[in-house]
Amino acid sequence: MQPQFMQAALDLAREKMLLGEGGPFSALVVQGNRVVAKGWNRVTRALDPTAHAEIEAIRRACSLLQDFQLRGCVLYSSCEPCPMCWAAIHWSRLDEVFFAGTRHDAAAAGFDDEHLYRELGLEAQARRLRMTQAPGPYPEKARELFDTWMRWPGRRMY
């Protein structure tokens, strides 16, 4: 861990929060000794529930590096990522993550991260939000669609 980047993430989170951008969260994508991109929570400002710091930093870094993967990069986050950002970090193939606050700190400040991690651990039927597989022909149609994908010559994996 390079401490200056953790400090920079905490400073940025405070600065953007006090500007009314959103919650007190920020993240930096770092390659070697260089900050590639910064992100901060913009949920309430941008009216975008997906505009968490890590998502914003990943999207910007990918745009700047012109790549949909961030192998060789490290993420510094002011707080432990929520499940959305955790999965985005995996999809972006970042090498490693350092964070300062925890999901418990976030929960104490009124954020849902801990609740989401708990829900994820439950069986589908026990969760609060209902997610149902469509009855009828749709599951089979979805499998046919994946078959088309597997046979499609333009396929590009990610």
Next chain:
Amino acid sequence: MQPQFMQAALDLAREKMLLGEGGPFSALVVQGNRVVAKGWNRVTRALDPTAHAEIEAIRRACSLLQDFQLRGCVLYSSCEPCPMCWAAIHWSRLDEVFFAGTRHDAAAAGFDDEHLYRELGLEAQARRLRMTQAPGPYPEKARELFDTWMRWPGRRMY
């Protein structure tokens, strides 16, 4: 479930996949009998690992409705959401989700969803991607930041 929206999601997924936008996934945000917004996978086209169908649909719906929450709306997705989209659905406060394909169908077609769900169930130490809480003064600084947030009069929860 309104079958026409499930069919529309599957049709859109196929159409956009064959245009080379990304993987064979799409999602619709529906309010009553009306499609508010459509999303489809654009990961490889947009060079954005977060551009999954559900995220795209949620972002567009929020932009169109000028709200960072989607209470009263239902999501139709061509496939069971990955953990990133699953959490985004929670953050956006959607009422309910219907999907056609499953995470197992997606895994059989080369997508990582199932692996991510497995990783989420592991203890942090057992996971492949390292995530480490910063040593030194940073955890305490993060708690101070959350304290500032809790005392800040401009705070807007989401």
